[in-house]
Each structure stands twice: as structure tokens, then as C-alpha cells.
Amino acid sequence: MNNALELDELRNQLLDEIKSKVSLTDPVERALRTVRREVHLPGATPAEAYTDEAVSIKENPNGPLPLSLASVPSLVAMMLVQLDAQPGDRILEIGAGTGYNAALLSELVGPDGEITTIDIDPGVTLHARDALNTEGYERVRVMERDGLKGAPEHGPYTKMIGTVGFWDLPRTLCEQLVEGGRFVVPLRWRGQTRSVVLIRRGDTLVSEGMELCGFVPIIGQDGERTTALMGDKVRLHHDQDLRFDSDALTDAFATPVTEVWTETRTGRRESFDGIWLRATVFEDAVCRIEVTKEALNDGVRRPAIPLRSCTLVGENSLAYMILSIDEEADPAQQVQLGAAGYGPEGAALAKKLADHITVWGADREAAPRLTVHPIDASDGDLPDGHVIAKEDSRIDLSYA
Template sequence: MNSTPTVDDLRNALVDQIVAKKPLPPRVERALRTVHREVHLPGLDPAVAYSNRAITIKENPEGPLALSCASVPSTVAMMLGQLDAQSGDRILEIGAGTGYNAALLSEIVGEDGEVTTIDIDADVTQHARDALNKAGYQHVRVMERDGLEGAPEYGPYTRMIGTVGFWDIPATLRAQLIDGGRLVLPLRWRGQTRSVVLNRQGEALYCHDMELCGFVPIVGQDGEHTLDLADSTVRLHHDQDQDVDPARLNDALTQSAAETWSDVRVGGEESFDGIWLRATAFEDTVCRLEATRAAVENGLRRPVIIGRSPALVAGGSLAYLISKRDDGDPERPSLLGAAHLGPDGADLAKRLVAHITAWGADRTATPNLAIYPAGTPDSALPAGHVIEKTDSRVVLSFA
């Protein structure tokens, strides 16, 4: 006779599923097997609480993205592994969420450590406080605070983690991290987001690992802008420093796209986000194209992923990633290429295909990434492609 699984059974089964795909540091695995996620998601069926998916805890009445959510457990585990916190660490968490991550951090740092979690939303901090109290983590500090300001009165911190998406890293946060300390956060540039591991050395932050992810953006940063095009059936997400011409792009989108193809193939489950990442290390033109089914029905050549595909955009021209079925290789049946529109579209497509080809030759390569304060002179930067942000100069390069 089958028995109903207990909460402990559900929790351990989820952790087993996570570690089967990628081993975790022992401290992180032990915390995941100890902390009760269902306490932080009251009223939810435990089977759902221990599913490997995000759970919205506060809707956003003004947009499609939630104001706050409980992150996918495998992503939580991945970022805690990146943070590599130790017993006795002083940790600042930006984005309190349900309080679950703060409870995990508290287990990891132990009685000799400290965890401070902050959030700008009073409802979110109250939810986190109540759940932490109920779960026995009354010692975790919860503060209603703008995440971009941090909590300097309880710093400096040996570790910092962001559980909301950042477009830039404020100088105020860098200043609260000890020299030699580690910062892990979802960083967004050129329309894509990576969970980056940044170690502070003096005033610079050097990346030691990056993983693809997606997070609710932090309140208060507006360096990424969105253009509604083609009667709002196409959206272009671009950074504030990029050259885009809405009127000319709308004209271009009334045309039929031409196509340029690479010789690179991908399998059905194979990730090709590395093309996007690679392009950001060489181009100031990389954006995110978001199309709708209505746009495709109206004649737009379908992007490789309809809701989030890399595009190179300059003025009134663009090229974006596309694919087509080609049975020349049954293990990798899809061929990658570029659709292009506008007077300079062919040149942009040629450049995008070059990035596809370079990625195809080394599909696991990631760029070096370093972040310096705004105002750092060029002579003090390493060789590489520089992306200018408000508080930072981001340098990307391939060795």
C-alpha cells in the first residue's frame, strides 16, 4: 500500500533532484535538507512548496513581472553554492522574499554568523519576518530598506547576495563589502541576466563564475529601456547608452526580413544562450527582442525564442537570431542564422553569424568580466570591451 509522503520526504526528494544534476557544498545541501520551505509559503500544498518552481508571493498590478516571488529552489541552491558562505560570515541579503533564503543562510553561517535581509516592500518584509519567527530564526535581522542603499550600520559584510535583478552595482553596496569579500547577484547587461560571483579586490570586482538566470528586477534602477514597436506586437529591450531609432525600426519591421545562415547546428535541448553572452563582449548593439504570436502572424520572421532572443540593433536596422530545421545531423537538427531588416541589417547579420560561428567552435566558453567604479580612467582598465553604466564600467573579454 502506498503511503502519503511526509513533508520531510518531499523536502529530501527535492534536494535529491537538485544535487543529482549538480553537487552542492555540504553546508548548502545540509541547509536545504533542514529548512522547511512550506513554512515560508503558508497555505500552499506542501507538494507544490517542494516543487522545483518559482512561487509568486506578491503580484504586480502595473506589469507582467511579480513584485516578489519565492525563487526556483534549484536556482536558490546554485546561488548559495556560488556564495560559498562559511561559519561566522556576516551576510547582507538584498531582497527578503519569503525569508526562506535568509533561513538557509542562517543555517550555513551558524551561531557565530549574522544574516541581515532587506527589502523595500513593507508587505514582503512582514511576510519574511513572520515566517522566520515561526520557523525559529528570530535572530535573522529583517529590515524595510531600499536595497540599493544596503544596511551600512550592520556592515561591513564578508558576503553579500542579491535575490533581485540588478542592472548596475551601486557604489554604496560595494563600500559595504570587505576587501576580499564576495558578492553574488543576478546582473543584467544587454538584455540577458547572469548570476555572477564577484570578489572584491580594492575598488574592483572580479567575476569568478556566471550562470544563466532570471529574476524580478530591483526597484529604482532604470538603465534598461523598452520600445513598443509594430503596434505593440514587438518589444525591444535596450540599455540607456544604445543607439536605437523607433521610427526607423517601425519602418524596417514593415518589410520582409532577409536571412543569413551559419553552419552551426544545435540539438533540441541544447542551450545556445552563450551566443548572446559572447556577443556582449564585442558589440554595443546587443539587445533583447520580444515578439508576440500576433507579430509572427503579421509576417515577422519568428525569432529562435519568440519572447527573448538576442538582436543586434543600430539606428533603424536590426538582425536577430533564428533557426530552421535541417536534417543533415539528426543529433543537432536545427541550423542557426540571422534574420535582418533595415539598411544596415545585412552587416549586423554578418556580425551575428560570426558570433554564432565562434560560439559553435567553443560552446562552453565564458568571458572574463570585471567591474570598476564609474570614472575609472581607461588606462586603469584591463583590455576588453567596456560597457558603461551609471555607477560602473563593466569590462568583458575572452582570453
């Protein structure tokens, strides 16, 4: 088979797979069928370039996560749908990556639009520039910049998109968006990340939808901490405003576990991360628990997902999600969800988490309203919701 025809076939097969996961708009589908992903991934085989998986393009010698990553194509497509780029839009992309997303954006905004993509890593920007030039997207502006500062000299922008994970949103960056402009950003709070659609309303950003996602964190933000328990066999990954007593929580694991089961059931492939999202709207001390194989061998109750399960933490107690699988049940009902608690208040925390599971189970698509306020916003200016303080902003969450 001709190599070009083979690549076209692989690209179209990938699009068919993406369409089974994401409701694409016609412009986004046309862009995905037009831009050649393999050109942006010169080290990948055609099959790798057109598989719905992330591809590392720059490893991190100091950590487990790569410094730069070509995102999962279906995630790229989902965020482009969220962005709703139109002909003539002026867009700032934070995180240049391979240049693939910037090429897609260029197709969407057309000859009357402008794309500026920035990255702090000179190697990444060089790679993106070369790939974009090869494919004829010379009009895309590629800049070596700190993504937290943006590129104000080419703003203001009608739309902005982050292709790296943000723990906080600096005001200097948000001010580069026009009034009513749209910012799609992977935002992290309480251990989980959502691709949030934010609309600028004066000094605030108001959500207009959010979807589960995962991204390499942006360089320059370090808002999460890790508390080690049981000699580092169990770890709590949490926002910096939460402080935990590691000795008291280690002692909690010496107490009997309390299991609280709900009537909520899911299929084995169904995501239940919406429970985590819901918990962040009502609880302060929500975080991610990581339970190692050593802890499991010591008899610690297995979390729903050992590396990343929603956890509620008290002064000397904690509770996290658990599950049970019934192989004989209907495939859509095989997984039963519950909570396991340790410590003096473990049963009460497990009951609280189980209540969140039950409410989520009755309305699994419900998403809260998220509003980002400047850090110096007064309490009187905030809606009547649950507030999480960051360094540059205050996030208000509510189902109202």
C-alpha cells in the same frame, strides 16, 4: 502516510531533482534538506512547495512581474554554491523574499555567523520575519531597507547576495563588502541577466564565474527602455545608453529578410543564451527583441524565442537569432542556429551574429571576465575590454 514523513519525502525528491541540475556542495545539500520550504510558503500545497518552480508571494498591480517571488529552488541552490558561505561569515542578503534563503544561509554560517536580510517592502519583511521565527531562526536580522543602500551599520560583510535583479551596482552598496569579499548578484546588461560571482579588489569588483538566471528587478532602478516598431507589433528592450530610430527600423521590416545559417546545432533542451553573452563582449548595440503574434501573422521572421531573442541593431537595420528544427535528426543535433537580418545592413549584421554563434558553438562553456569599476574611473584604469556605462558604474567585459 504521516504528514511529516510525506513532507520529508517530497523535500528529498526535490533535492534529487536539484542534484541532477546543480553540483551541490555538502553544506548546501545539508541546508536544503534541513530547512522546511513549506513553512515559508503558507499558501502553497506541499506539492507546490517542493516543485522546482518559482512561487509568487506578492503580485504587482502595475506590471506583469510580481513584486516578490520565491525563486526556483535549483536556482537558489546554484547561487548558494556560488556564494560558498562558510561558518562565521557575516552575510548581507538583498531581497528578503519569504525568508527561506535567509534560513538556508543561517544553516550555512552556523552560530558564529550573522545574516542580515533586507527588503524595501514592509509586507515582505513581516512575512520573512514571521516564517524565520516559526522555524527558530530568530538570530537572522530582518530589516525594512532600500536594497540599493544596504545596511552599513551592520557591516562590513564578508559576503553579500542579491535575490533581486540589479541593472547597476551602487558604490555605497559595494563598499559594505570587505576586501576580498564575495558578492553573488543577478546582474543585467544588454537585455540578459547572469548570476555573477564578484570579488572585491579595492575599488573594483572582478568576476569569478557567472551563470544564466532570471529575477524580479530591484525597486529603484530603471535602466532599460523600450522602442516600439511596426505600431508596437515589435519591441526592442534595451539599455538606456542605446538610442534607436523607430521609424528607420520599422522601415527595415519592409525590406526582404536575409537568413544566414551556421553549422552550429544544439539539442531542443540545450540553452544557447551563451551566444547573447558573447555578443555583449564585442558589440555595442545588443538588446532583446519581442515579436508579437500580430507581427508574426504579418510575415515577420520568427525569432529563435519570440519574446526574448538576442538582437544586433544598426542605424537603419537589425538582425536577430533564428532556428530551424529537424525532427528526424539526432536529439542532440535537432536545432540549427542562424540569424535573420532586415534593412540595408541587415545581411552584414546577420553575418556578424552568425559568426558569434559559430565561435560559441566551438566553446560553449567559455565565460568572459567582468569587472565593475566606479563610474568616475578613468579610461586608463580600465582593462583593454568592452566597456558598458551604467549610472553608478562602468562594466568591462573581455575574454582575455
